[in-house]
Amino acid sequence: MNHFALTIVGRDRPGIVSQVTKILFNQGCNLADSSCSILGGQFAMILILGHPEFTNLESFGEAFKPLQETDLTVALRVLKPGGQTRSQIEGDICMISVYGSDKPGIVYRVAEVLGEKQVNITDLNTKLVGTEERPVYVMVIEAALPEGVEEEDVNGWLAPIRDDLQIDITVRIIPTVEL
Amino acid sequence: MAVRPILLYPDPMLKQVAKSVEELDETVVAVVQDLVDTMIDAGHSVGVAAPQIGVLRRVVVVDVSKSKLGKENNHGLLEMVNPEIIEKSGSTTMREGCMSVPDYTGNVTRPDHIVVEFTDRTGQLRVIEATGFEAVAIQHELDHLDGMLFLDRVSSLKTDLYRRKGK
Incomplete structure (x- = not known):
C-alpha cells in the first residue's frame, strides 16, 4: 500500500x-x-x-x-514508506488558550517559545472574532509537553509575551486517565 | 471469585443497555466479586463495569484510591448495584482511556461533582457525593451500563483521539 x-x-x-x-x-x-x-x-x-x-x-x-x-x-x-503513521507522542497533553485584541505576531511569538522549549504542537486553531472596530484574535493550541514540564513552567515561559502583547494566555494540563 | 477477560470493542455486548438487578442474590454478589478481582488483576485499574466482562446487569466497581489523581479524594472501593446519578454539576476535562478500547485516549468533558445512589453488595442503599477523578471514573463506568463508550463523548476527533503511549 x-x-x-x-x-x-x-x-x-x-x-x-x-x-x-x-x-x-x-x-x-x-x-x-x-x-x-x-x-x-x-x-x-x-x-x-x-x-x-x-x-x-x-x-x-x-x-x-x-x-x-x-x-x-x-x-x-x-509519502515515503512509514510517513502515514504517527510517531509515538509522549508527555502530558496541554491546552493553551491565547486571546486578545488583534495584532501582528501573536501566533509566531507563542510558537517560537514553544518550539525553543521542545513542546510538540499537535493541534493549532486560530480565529478572528469580535467586531470590525474591535477585532479579537483567538488561538487554541494542543501540545505535548516534554517529560517533567509542568503547567507553571509553560505559564512562566509565556508570561513575557502576555505582558508584551497585552494578551491573555491560559495553560491547562489535561490529565490522562486509564479507566 | 474469578478474573474475567475484558471484552474489547467491537464486541456487540459493549453497545447494549444492561438490565437492572431485581434481586440481590448470590449471582449478583458473584458478579461484584468478579469485577473486583478483574479490576485488581488489571494492574489495579480504577473501575470495571459488568458489560465489560460480558454480564448485562447494572453493576460496576470503582476504586480510585490507588491512583495518583484519586488517592487524596475518594470513597475507597465502591461496589455499585443499580447505580443512578441523581445530581451533577461543574465540568472537567480529562483524557480518558478505556480497557475495552485499547491504545486510544480522547478528551472527554464531564460534570466534576456528582451525587450517586446505589445498592452495595450487602443490600444497603447508599448515597455518596463524589468529586474530581472519582466522579469522572464513576460516570465512565456508568456509561458502560447504557452501552456508551468514551468514544460517544469526545467532541472532536481532530486530535482528541490519540493512540495512547505504550504501557
Missing part, C-alpha cells in the same frame, strides 16, 4: 466532501486520518490516503479534473 497526503481547498458550499470522497472511493483509495474544516469562507480538506497500486500523481490520471473544474485546488503529496 502506498500512501499520499491530499489537500483540497475551495469556496465553501454543500457537497464538497461527497464530491471528493466519491472520486476517491471509485479510485479504490483507503482514507486514513483526515481533517476538514471551514476556514474563512473556504472549505479545506487534508486527507491521508492509501492505494494498493498507485505510486504518484500520474496514477490518478484525470480523476481530480472534475474537482478543479468546480474551482477546488488540489495538491497531492506522495
